[in-house]
Amino acid sequence: MKRSQSITNKLPAxxxxxxxxxxxxxxxxLEWVPGFMLPSPEAVLRALVGDFPLLLSHARVTLLEAAYGxxxxxxxxxxxxxxxxxFPVLYRALYPIIIVTQTIPxxxxxxxxxxxxxxxxxxxxxxxxxTTFFPITIGLLDGYGSASREAADLLRCMGxxxxxxxxxxxxxxxxxxxxxxLRVSASYAVVGAVVSEWLGGFEGLGVYMTRVRKAYAxxxxxxxxxxxxxxxxxxxAAVALLxxxxxxxxxxxxxxxxx
Amino acid sequence: xxxxxxxxxxxxxxxxxxxIVEDISVRLDSRELVCLLGVSGSGKTTLFHVLSGLNQxxxxxxxxxxxxxxxKPGAVSYMLQKDLLLPHKKIVDNVAxxxxxxxxxxxSARDKxxxxxxxxxxxxxxxxxxxxxxxxxxxxxxxxxxxxxxxxVALLDEPFSALDALTKGEIHAWxxxxxxxxxxxxxxxxxxxxxxxxxxxxxxIRGGTPGLIPSELVIExxxxxGRDFALTPQFSDYKREILRLLDM
Numbered sequence: 001m002k003r004s005q006s007i008t009n010k011l012p013a014x015x016x017x018x019x020x021x022x023x024x025x026x027x028x029x030l031e032w033v034p035g036f037m038l039p040s041p042e043a044v045l046r047a048l049v050g051d052f053p054l055l056l057s058h059a060r061v062t063l064l065e066a067a068y069g070x071x072x073x074x075x076x077x078x079x080x081x082x083x084x085x086x087f088p089v090l091y092r093a094l095y096p097i098i099i100v101t102q103t104i105p106x107x108x109x110x111x112x113x114x115x116x117x118x119x120x121x122x123x124x125x126x127x128x129x130x131t132t133f134f135p136i137t138i139g140l141l142d143g144y145g146s147a148s149r150e151a152a153d154l155l156r157c158m159g160x161x162x163x164x165x166x167x168x169x170x171x172x173x174x175x176x177x178x179x180x181x182l183r184v185s186a187s188y189a190v191v192g193a194v195v196s197e198w199l200g201g202f203e204g205l206g207v208y209m210t211r212v213r214k215a216y217a218x219x220x221x222x223x224x225x226x227x228x229x230x231x232x233x234x235x236x237a238a239v240a241l242l243x244x245x246x247x248x249x250x251x252x253x254x255x256x257x258x259x
Numbered sequence: 260x261x262x263x264x265x266x267x268x269x270x271x272x273x274x275x276x277x278x279i280v281e282d283i284s285v286r287l288d289s290r291e292l293v294c295l296l297g298v299s300g301s302g303k304t305t306l307f308h309v310l311s312g313l314n315q316x317x318x319x320x321x322x323x324x325x326x327x328x329x330x331k332p333g334a335v336s337y338m339l340q341k342d343l344l345l346p347h348k349k350i351v352d353n354v355a356x357x358x359x360x361x362x363x364x365x366x367s368a369r370d371k372x373x374x375x376x377x378x379x380x381x382x383x384x385x386x387x388x389x390x391x392x393x394x395x396x397x398x399x400x401x402x403x404x405x406x407x408x409x410x411x412v413a414l415l416d417e418p419f420s421a422l423d424a425l426t427k428g429e430i431h432a433w434x435x436x437x438x439x440x441x442x443x444x445x446x447x448x449x450x451x452x453x454x455x456x457x458x459x460x461x462x463x464i465r466g467g468t469p470g471l472i473p474s475e476l477v478i479e480x481x482x483x484x485g486r487d488f489a490l491t492p493q494f495s496d497y498k499r500e501i502l503r504l505l506d507m
Contacts, residue, residue, distance in 0.1 A: 151343050157311050158357040158408050159333025168356065172347040249347050252390040 039219035047223040054208070055227050061204040062197065063231070065121060066189040069128020073185060077133040081140035085170070091141075102134050106195055114199050124196040124204075131192040132185035139181025143174025176250065179243040186235040190228060263322075264289045264444050265310070265335065265412050270319035272305055279305045280316075283473065285463060287412065287446050292438060292482070294455040295448045297465035297473075298505065303448045304340075307414050310446070311337035323412065336409030340417050342401035344389035350400050351376075351385040357408025372407060378440065379403045380433060395426040402434070406443055415447035419454065428486065431457060435483035456497045457489060458482075464504040474504045 021041055027033050028040035039047075048055075080098075084091040106127065113123035147170045155165050197206025205224060212220040244251070265287040272280040279302040287293050295303050308314040310321055312332035321329045328334040336357070344353045352359075355372035359365060376382050379399050389397055398418065405413050419427050435458065438445070449455050455462050456478055463473040478497060480488065488494055 148343070150339050150341065151345065153313055154337070154339055154343050155356075155360070156313060156332045157335070157337040158360045160360045164360055168348075168360075169345065172345065175347070247347065249388040249390065252388050253346065 036216075036218065039222055043219040044222040044226060047217075047219040048226055051220060051223055055205070055224065058203060058205045058208045059227070059231060062190065062193045062206065065124040065193040065196070065204065066128055068121070069125045069192065070132050070185060070189040072125060072129035073132030073189070074136055074182070076129065077136035077140060077181075080133070081137045081144065082166075084141060085144040098134065098137060101130065106131055106192060110196050110199050113196070119200040119202070124193055124201070127196040128189050128192040131188045135181040135184040135188070136178065137181075139177040139179075140174050143177030144170050146177065147173035175247055176243075179239060179246070182242075183236055183239045186239050187232040190232050190235065194228060262288060264324060265446065266322045267306070267310055268320050268322070270306060270309055270321070271317045272302075272309055272314065273317060274305075280309065282319075284319075285446070285473075287444050289411075290442060290444055291460050292445050292447070292458055294459035294462045295446065295465070295473075296450075296452065296455045296462050296501065296505075299450070301465045303465070304416055307337065307416050307446075307448065311335050311414055313337075323410075334410065336405045336413040338401055338405040338413065338415045338418055340420065342389075342397040342421075344397055344400060344404075346389055349386050349388060350381065350392065353389065354381075354400055354404045354407060357404060361408075372403070375403055375407070378437065393426075394422055395430055398422060398430060399433075406441060409443060411442060411444060413443055413445050415445060417448050417450065420450065427454075432483075432486060434458070439483060452498055452501050453489060456494060456501070457484060462501070464501055476500060476504070 024038075025041050028035065028038060028043075080094065084094055109130070110123070110127055113126055117123040117126065151169055152165055155169055160168070193204070194206040194209065197204040198210055201207045205228060209221065209224045212224065263286040267283065267285050270280055270283045271278065283302075283306060285293075285295070285306075295306070297303050305314070309316045309319075309329075312321070312328055312330055312334060315330035319329075320327055323334050326334070344350070345356070348356070351369050351372055352365075354375075355363075355365075355368035358368035358371060363371070373385060376385060379402065381396065381399055381403065384392060384396060384400070389400070392400065398421070402415075402418065405415065419430055422430060431454065447458075459478055460482070462476045462478065464476060465473045476497070480493070
């Protein structure tokens with residue numbers, strides 16, 4: 001029953017996507033838009049299939065950069081958020097800086113990073129780390145804050161140390177917020193890596209994208225976009241799966257809320 | 260020295276200059292069930308925070324047996340108003356948490372906790388999450404956790420107030436029954452006069468005026484008292500006396 005319900009829920013989304021694809025198809029077929037400007041969905045699909053091995057080999061590089069960057073971002077976020085939660089002075093000192101870093105557009109700092117660090121992996125990983133650490137830091141801070149004061153009191157009454165309260169109460173309370181942040185960050189990571197590759201590099205989806213753009217191969221260009229979108233969606237699904245595995249109790253809470 | 264297991268002497272506590280608890284002394288004897296009954300805002304929860312060591316009193320001392328435990332959390336087991344089971348832990352791990360925090364290994368803490376599940380009416384719930392349990396079950400799990408964490412003394416802050424009347428009646432009967440089997444001296448807070456008379460050996464009653472020394476009422480009939488006790492004239496007499504002392 002649950003399954004059929006989820007299909008009904010998804011029906012509007014499936015329809016709207018199908019409608020959009022149909023519109024695109026007819027816009028090309030009836031030449032509302034000149035063919036050299038907008039390739040038809042079929043042409044994009046052909047390019048995607050034809051270039052698939054090439055895309056995969058570029059994706060390996062990009063995904064590796066994204067993964068390293070995301071790992072760095074998570075580590076920095078975890079350390080920062082935990083220290084900021086523990087020492088309120090640090091929170092007040094760092095919070096404005098963290099907000100400000102997010103108002104600087106990625107595209108503006110990427111060339112700087114390349115100038116400072118060269119064309120290798122370092123500036124790419126750094127850029128990804130910079131863009132991903134923010135949602136996770138904020139998520140963790142909110143999560144630590146959401147731990148109930150009364151539960152902390154209760155644990156103190158049981159003789160719990162500060163570390164034990166963190167381990168048994170605050171960290172688990174922050175998990176759901178952490179995964180919400182991670183979901184956003186996972187898609188940022190891929191986009192961040194691609195953007196940093198535009199500005200220089202030898203391999204990667206961003207590099208390939210620049211190459212096909214310069215060749216005016218619009219069908220291949222669209223194929224890369226579709227490919228990146230698919231990869232991002234897969235990553236987000238992976239995060240959702242990880243969340244279910246890490247927080248098995250959440251399933252029951254949702255059931256309870258629905259009743 | 261008396262044979263009191265827990266004594267609080269001349270406790271004073273104020274917040275922002277407003278006295279909440281003024282010169283209150285209470286004692287709890289071994290295996291006794293004592294109730295603190297009073298209108299809202301009479302400082303009962305504040306007193307419990309002091310007794311549990313969560314808050315330091317402005318003056319006065321708290322003694323557990325012969326040890327001064329004023330402002331030292333961890334000595335007395337405290338169950339707060341909500342069950343506060345941690346949603347991410349299975350029931351057995353929730354219940355075993357105080358043992359784990361005291362340094363016991365996860366395995367032996369689980370084993371020790373599991374041994375009580377039958378007695379507390381929780382058999383079969385060991386590996387479930389709190390969200391899967393009914394209110395009454397959760398409350399029993401919280402009580403078991405309180406008991407396992409206690410060194411013979413427990414403070415319960417309105418332990419049954421969140422339950423509906425039917426569940427409450429059921430859990431009262433069960434609680435009195437279980438109290439006979441386990442060695443636990445209990446001080447508990449309630450707003451419910453029936454509950455106080457039904458469960459307690461002694462009742463401290465505080466009216467609304469701060470600073471008023473609480474009156475003490477001993478409930479004579481031996482425990483466990485059946486539900487029929489609530490229908491006797493004696494029960495009504497106690498209630499009348501309590502209402503008079505509460506100044507209502």
